[in-house]
Amino acid sequence: MIDLQQVIPYFQPIVSADEQEIWGYEVLGRLNSPSGVKSLGPFFNDPEEDAELQRRVDQHIRQSALQRFAKVENKNTHLFININPDWLQMDWQDGDKDWISKHGVDPKQVVLEVTEFLFLIKEKELIEMLDYYRKLGCKIAIDDVGKGFSNLDRIASFHPDILKVDILLLKNSTHSKSFMDVLQSLSVLARKMGASLLFEGIETQSELQNAWKSGGRFYQGYLFGRPNSSFQELYASAKKEIVHMIDQLIEAELTAWKNQFELEHSLNQTLKRIQSSISTMSDPMVYLSDLAAYMKDFCYRVYVCDDKGYQKTDNFILSKGKWRQQPEYKGKNWSWRPYFVYNIARMKMERRGMLSEPYPDLETNLLIRTFSYPIDRGYLFMDIMIDSKKE
Secondary structure, eight states: OGGGGEEEEEEEEEEEEETTTEEEEEEHHHHHHHHEEEOOOOOHTTTSSSSSHHHHHHHEEEEEEEHHTTTSSSSOOEEEEEOOOOHHHHHTTTOOOOGGGGGGGGGGGGEEEEEEOOOSSSSHHHHHHHHHHHHHOEEEEEETTSSSSSSHHHHHHHHOEEEEEEEEHHHHHHHHHHHHHOOOOOOOOHHHOEEEEEEOHHHHHHOHHHHHTEEEEEEEETTOOOSSSOOOOOHHHHHHHHHHHHHHHHHHHHHHHHHHHHHHHHHHHHHHHHHHTTTTTTTTHHHHHHHHHHTTTTTTTTEEEOSSBBBBBEEEEETTTTTEGGGGGGGOBTTTTTTHHHHHHHHHHSSOOEOOOEEEETOOOOOOEEEEEEETTTEEEEEEETTTTOO
């Protein structure tokens, strides 16, 4: 049996990339015991425990956390509270809808965290409860996004303000080669939902860098502060490290984009010069055969498509210093590729070539870039292998 007098809330800081300061605190349950302070995570996650006792302990933690938070002078900070939808419904049935404001806390300062797959009540009932608190001013966060098989339709139906991702969970469950791709996908998901990304479990600078590069707006983890019984300030060393790291990342990104634009300009000039030395586009295969002789030094695959995405030539692919043809690719349509229609539209408007960002080749899984260039009666596509040591 747990003595509620020994149950206390702990608070872990959550840092904002906007302000590079603490934006909020997540409430975590702790138990004073003879052997020291223990996490209540195992207690809440144990299906054999008394569910009613778990609910009472949860209520006690929420109430204690709100009482303490009401005394915080900075009214721009936020309190992240994990809620169990099934227990929340019981609170409603007991007539306790407004458990936030009765402790003197402005609901606008509260973020309610829901784990998308951990509830038994009907989804419609949960949405109605979340809508009620949203109208009061609360923000809604979905916890553990990426854990297990997330239902994207269900997540979207909650209209979350924040998607919370455990960066360690993703790193441990994903091949390192595709780790950044997973993070980028979550960034796109959040943007399309109109939500901000919060990465938790950040312990190292490299993890913070990955979170920043993936569009993370909020960060949580031991790098910024361990859970504490008081509303601690951000570690001075962490504050300095965040500012320094972000400055470095910005400089690195600016340099990378500068290099890309310089390479794109150089390829445009090179293609323009080569164009004046070869036959016209009356026969795409003859044109490509003549063109390939000039391209050994900077690409390994080249082909021509029309503006609808249909490939008009074989692939010419460089193998052991010699070009060989792949006729099986002629007639394929590539308009489904995310960059294709966008690049065609821009090339029609600007009449110049465009260089893609790095991406893994479907056949070789090697990192490549594609340079697209407008020519008579079509568009030239050149695949360029990336030297990973220089990227």
